[in-house]
Amino acid sequence: AQTVTQSQPEMSVQEAETVTLSCTYDTSENNYYLFWYKQPPSRQMILVIRQEAYKQQNATENRFSVNFQKAAKSFSLKISDSQLGDTAMYFCAFMTLNSGNTPLVFGKGTRLSVIA
Amino acid sequence: ETGVTQTPRHLVMGMTNKKSLKCEQHLGHNAMYWYKQSAKKPLELMFVYNFKEQTENNSVPSRFSPECPNSSHLFLHLHTLQPEDSALYLCASSQPAGINYGYTFGSGTRLTVV
Numbered sequence: 001a002q003t004v005t006q007s008q009p010e011m012s013v014q015e016a017e018t019v020t021l022s023c024t025y026d027t028s029e030n031n032y033y034l035f036w037y038k039q040p041p042s043r044q045m046i047l048v049i050r051q052e053a054y055k056q057q058n059a060t061e062n063r064f065s066v067n068f069q070k071a072a073k074s075f076s077l078k079i080s081d082s083q084l085g086d087t088a089m090y091f092c093a094f095m096t097l098n099s100g101n102t103p104l105v106f107g108k109g110t111r112l113s114v115i116a
Numbered sequence: 117e118t119g120v121t122q123t124p125r126h127l128v129m130g131m132t133n134k135k136s137l138k139c140e141q142h143l144g145h146n147a148m149y150w151y152k153q154s155a156k157k158p159l160e161l162m163f164v165y166n167f168k169e170q171t172e173n174n175s176v177p178s179r180f181s182p183e184c185p186n187s188s189h190l191f192l193h194l195h196t197l198q199p200e201d202s203a204l205y206l207c208a209s210s211q212p213a214g215i216n217y218g219y220t221f222g223s224g225t226r227l228t229v230v
Contacts, residue, residue, distance in 0.1 A: 004158070037221075043204065091159070103149060103172065103209075104120035104219055106159040 002027045004094050006107035013082045014115055020067075021077045021110050023092030031097040034068065034075045034102070040088040048090070051075065053097075082114045119143045122207050128225035129197065130230055137192040137225045139207030143219070146211065148190040150182060153204040153224070165190060197229045 013019035025034070028093050033112045036048040051059045058066050063080045079086055092107040122186040129135050139148065150162040164172035165184040179201075182183045190207055207222045 009156075043224045043226075045206065045208075045219075047218055103161045103164055104159075105161075108156065108158045109181070 001043075002029070002032075002094050002096070002105045003010075004092050004105055004107035006092055006110050008110045009068055009108070010111045010113070012113040012115055013079075013085060015082055015099055018078060018080045019112065021079075021090050021112065023075045023077070023107060025073050025075065025092070025094050027073070027094065027096070029096045033095045033097060034066075035093040035095070036064070036066070036077045037091045037093060037106075038074075038088045039091065040085075043046075045091070047079065079112075084114050084116060086112065087114045088112060119154040120207060120209055120220050121223040122205075122225050124139065124225055125223065126226045126228075128228045128230060129194065131197055131199075133197075134193070135207055136196040136209075137177055137227075139190040139192075140221055141188055141220065143209060143220060144211075145209035146187050147209060148184060148187070148208075149208045149219075150190070151206040151208065153206055155156075159206065194227075198229075199229050202227055202229045 006023045007022055032053045034051045038046045038048050049059050049061045049064050049066055051066055058068050065078045067076045089109045089111050091109045093104045095104050096102050123138045135197045140200045147168050148165045158161040161174045162176045163182045168184050168187055179196050196199055204224045204226050208219045209218045
């Protein structure tokens, strides 16, 4: 079974600074996807960024980038130039790649507070 | 608005009540999911439906009964719940992996069992 571990229950960062959220996972699969989701107080789970395991290049989306270390099974999220609107719960998630629909497996989340 | 709509947004029910949660998507997705989100725990997968057929029941107690009448609608029928069932219930939909592997989530129903 796959597991996802987020070891930082809470973090804070000053506005405009950079913060990195950690995520490790455990799987015996070779083909899979990794995701970071953001859940603000509105409760809407929003996809921030995703990474295909077969791609060596780290994914980036504007101020968000990942450090994907496949051998170490590590998938950290870096947020640059943090903004107040980045305040939210952040969930790391894993999904195996196969021909059908496979469920996402989530970590416990990291609560990020951006301070003015 | 993401395209996945959940109603009601909040629900308070007694342990002897019967209620239903509703989820609706018009994104053309063919898979729908129920997740339970409790404080300080990972999101727990409850049920998976592919093309209206239930493909996964993650050992969920029978007091939770899902229904998927078509690929756009998903219900979660609740009866004789316990206080520990109080949580945020999230619905999501997706296309098969490899085509469009993103999940789209609703805003959830905050359930309180009294």
